[in-house]
Amino acid sequence: MEEQYYDKFEEILLEDLQQALGCTEPIAIALCAAKAKSILNKVPTKVILHCSKNIIKNAKSVTVPNSNGLKGIEVAAALGIVGGNSDKNLKVLEDITESNIEEAKKLIASKIFTIEIADVPNLLYIRTELIFENDVVSVEIKDRHSNISKITKNKEVIYSSEDDSSGDNQECDKSLLNIHSIIEFADSVDLSKRKELTNRLDLQIECNTNISKEGLSGKYGAGIGHIISETSFETDIKSEVKACTTAASDARMGGCGLPVVINSGSGNQGITTSLPVITYAKSINASKDKLYRALIVANLTTIHQKQFIGKLSAFCGVVSAGAAAGCGIGYLMGLNEEQIEKVLVNTLATSGGIVCDGAKPSCALKIAVALENAFLAIDMAKRDIVFDSGDGIVGENVEKTIENIGRMASVGMKNTDDEILNIMIGK
Numbered sequence: 001m002e003e004q005y006y007d008k009f010e011e012i013l014l015e016d017l018q019q020a021l022g023c024t025e026p027i028a029i030a031l032c033a034a035k036a037k038s039i040l041n042k043v044p045t046k047v048i049l050h051c052s053k054n055i056i057k058n059a060k061s062v063t064v065p066n067s068n069g070l071k072g073i074e075v076a077a078a079l080g081i082v083g084g085n086s087d088k089n090l091k092v093l094e095d096i097t098e099s100n101i102e103e104a105k106k107l108i109a110s111k112i113f114t115i116e117i118a119d120v121p122n123l124l125y126i127r128t129e130l131i132f133e134n135d136v137v138s139v140e141i142k143d144r145h146s147n148i149s150k151i152t153k154n155k156e157v158i159y160s161s162e163d164d165s166s167g168d169n170q171e172c173d174k175s176l177l178n179i180h181s182i183i184e185f186a187d188s189v190d191l192s193k194r195k196e197l198t199n200r201l202d203l204q205i206e207c208n209t210n211i212s213k214e215g216l217s218g219k220y221g222a223g224i225g226h227i228i229s230e231t232s233f234e235t236d237i238k239s240e241v242k243a244c245t246t247a248a249s250d251a252r253m254g255g256c257g258l259p260v261v262i263n264s265g266s267g268n269q270g271i272t273t274s275l276p277v278i279t280y281a282k283s284i285n286a287s288k289d290k291l292y293r294a295l296i297v298a299n300l301t302t303i304h305q306k307q308f309i310g311k312l313s314a315f316c317g318v319v320s321a322g323a324a325a326g327c328g329i330g331y332l333m334g335l336n337e338e339q340i341e342k343v344l345v346n347t348l349a350t351s352g353g354i355v356c357d358g359a360k361p362s363c364a365l366k367i368a369v370a371l372e373n374a375f376l377a378i379d380m381a382k383r384d385i386v387f388d389s390g391d392g393i394v395g396e397n398v399e400k401t402i403e404n405i406g407r408m409a410s411v412g413m414k415n416t417d418d419e420i421l422n423i424m425i426g427k
Contacts, residue, residue, distance in 0.1 A: 001184055005176060009185045009300065010197050012172045016303050017200050018146075019207065020090035020267055021259045022065030023252065023359045025058035026076035028145040031092045032128040033077040034084030036139040039153055043107075044130035049077055050118040052125035053421045054312035060424060062359040063255030066096040067104075070255075074113045077128065078104035089146050091259055123312045124265075144171065144311070145265045177304040179327075179344065179398050183337050186296040191289065201292050204261035204299075208248060208274050211258045215247030220254030221361035224368060237283045238375050241329075242368045245275040249364040263299055263321065264306040268359070272321035272367050273302045276374075277328035286332055298328030301344065308406020314417035315409030316354040318363065322370025323347035323377075330378055341398040342386040346377035348405055349387045349394050355413075357420050 020027060029049065037044070051059070056073065064075045083100030084092045107113075118125050126141045140150040151159040191198055215225050225247025232239040248271045252260060262270040277298050281291040301324035309315055326343045335343070351373045354366055380386065387394045393408060395401040 001181070001188060005181075006185065006189055006194075008173070008176055009181075009189070010194055012174055012177070012303060013197060013296070013299060014200055015172050016263055017204055017261050017270070017299060018090060019203065019259045020145075020262045021092075021094050021257065022255070022267075023058065023062040024090060024145045024262060024265055024267055025055050025359060026062060026064050026073065027090050027092060028124075028141055029055070029059055029073055029076040029126055029128070030064070030080030030084050031086055031090065031146060032126045032139050032141050032148070033080030033130070034092050035086040035148060035151070036128045036130040036137045037081045037084070038086055039139075039151065039158070040130045040132060040135060040137040042132045042135070044081065044112065044132050046112050046114075046129075046131040047077060047081070048114045048116065048129040048131075049073060050116050050125075050127040050129075052118050052120060052123055052312075053417065054123045055126055056115070056117065057356075057358045057417075057421050057424060058312065060358055062253055064093070065255050066093050066257045067255060068098075068101055070101070070104075073115055074108050075104065077113065078107045081130070082107065090262075094257075094259075123310055174303060174307045177300060177307070179301065179304070179341050180337065182297060182300040182304065183331070183340065185300070186293045186331065189293075189296070191292055198292055200261075201295050204270070204274050204295065205278055205291075207259050207261050208271055209278060211251050211256060211260055211271070212244045212248040212275055214256055214258055215249070215251035216243070218251065218256075220256060221250040221364060223250060224361075224364035225250050228368065237280060238372075240283065241276045241279045241375075242371050244279045245272060245371060246364040246368050248275055249367050250361065253359060253361050253363055263302050264317070265311045266317050266321075268363050268367065269302060269306075269317045269321040272318045272370065273298045273324050273328075276322075276325040276371055277332065280329045281332055284332065290332065294328040294331045297331045297340070298324045301327045305402055305405065308403055309409040310406075313409045314355050314413035314420060315352075315405070316356045316366055316370075318367045318370050319348070319351040319354050320405070322351065322367065322374050325371065326374030326377055329374070330381065333378070335378075335381060339381040339384070342381035342384070343374070343377045345386055345394060345398055345401050346380050347374045348401060349392060350377070352393060352405055352408070355416060355420065358424060
C-alpha cells in the first residue's frame with residue numbers, strides 16, 4: 001500500500017470518529033438552534049424547525065442529554081437556544097445547567113415552536129428559523145450532523161458551504177475502502193508514525209468504556225445491559241460483550257451526560273462497532289497494538305458499509321456496526337481475510353431485516369440481537385461456512401453483498417421509512 005493511501009485511510013478515520021454528547025439527531029437540532037441564537041443574540045419569540053423525516057424519527061422519542069429526562073425535538077432546540085454552545089459542535093449541550101432546563105421548559109410552554117417536515121431530498125436535514133420582531137436568522141445543517149451548510153440573517157447570506165474554499169465541509173472520499181484494503185491497512189500501518197490516529201482510538205476506548213460502566217452501574221432506558229449481565233445462563237465472553245455494549249446504549253438513549261466517540265454520525269453505531277472489540281481484547285489480554293488494529297478493522301468496516309446505506313435510513317445501523325464488530329473480533333482471533341469476509345456476509349444475511357424506528361431504549365436490544373448473530377457468524381466462519389450467493393440478498397462476494405444491503409436500505413426501504421414515521425406520529 002502506497003503512503004498516500006495510508007494518509008487517506010487515516011483521514012477517513014479521523015473524520016468519522018468524533019466525540020458527541022447524546023443521540024446525534026437531537027444534538028444536531030440543538031447545534032442548529034444554538035448557532036442561530038448566537039447570531040440573533042436575543043431570545044426568539046418564534047421558532048420554526050424544518051426537519052427531514054429521518055431527523056424527526058430519530059429525535060422524537062430519545063432522551064436529550066443533560067435535560068433531566070426530557071425528550072423530543074422542542075426540548076433539544078430549546079436547550080440549544082437557552083444554554084447551548086455551538087463552538088462545542090456535537091457536545092453543544094455539555095454545559096447545560098438546572099436553570100437552563102427551567103428556561104427551556106418555559107420557552108416550550110410559551111408555544112413558540114413549530115415543527116415542519118422539510119420538503120428536501122436530503123435524508124439528514126435541519127433548518128432552524130429564529131424570529132424576534134423584524135429579525136430572522138436561519139441556520140441550515142445537511143448531510144452530516146455537524147455540517148452547517150448555510151446561515152442567513154434577514155435574507156442576507158452570512159455563510160454558505162458552497163462558497164467555502166477551505167475544504168473543511170467536504171466529506172472524505174471513501175471509494176478506496178473494501179474489506180481487502182481495510183485489512184491490508186490494519187495489518188501494515190506503522191502506528192508509531194500515526195500518533196493522531198492512536199490518540200483518537202484511545203479516546204474511543206476511554207469514552208465508550210466509561211459510558212458502558214455508567215450504563216451498568218446506573219438505571220437507564222430498559223436496562224438491557226443489566227438484564228443480560230444478571231440473567232444470562234452463560235458466563236462466557238459473549239455475554240460480557242453483549243452486556244457491556246448494550247449498557248452503553250441504555251445510558252446514551254437514556255440521556256446520560258457522558259460523551260461517546262461516534263461512527264458514521266451515530267453514537268449507537270460507534271458503541272456497537274467498538275465496545276465488543278474492546279471488551280473481547282481485554283478478555284484475551286490482547287496487546288494495545290493488536291487492539292488498535294482490530295478497532296481499525298471494525299471502524300473502517302462500519303464506515304465502508306454506511307457509504308452505501310447512507311447515514312440515515314429505515315435500515316437499523318447497529319446491524320452493520322454489529323457485523324463490523326464481528327470482523328474486529330475475528331481479527332483478534334486470528335481469522336484470515338477470507339474468514340473475516342464470511343463473518344460479515346453471514347451476519348448481514350441474518351440481521352439485515354431489522355428496521356430503524358427511531359432512537360429510543362429498544363435500540364439496546366437490537367444491538368444484543370446483532371451481536372448474537374455476529375458471534376454465530378464467527379463460529380460459522382471458523383468452520384469455513386458461508387451463505388451462498390443467491391441466498392436472499394447475499395451476493396457473489398462480500399463487496400457485492402455490502403452493495404446489496406446498501407441498495408435495499410437506500411432504495412428499497414424508502415417507503416418503509418415513510419410508513420414508520422407515519423406510525424410514530426399517528427398519521
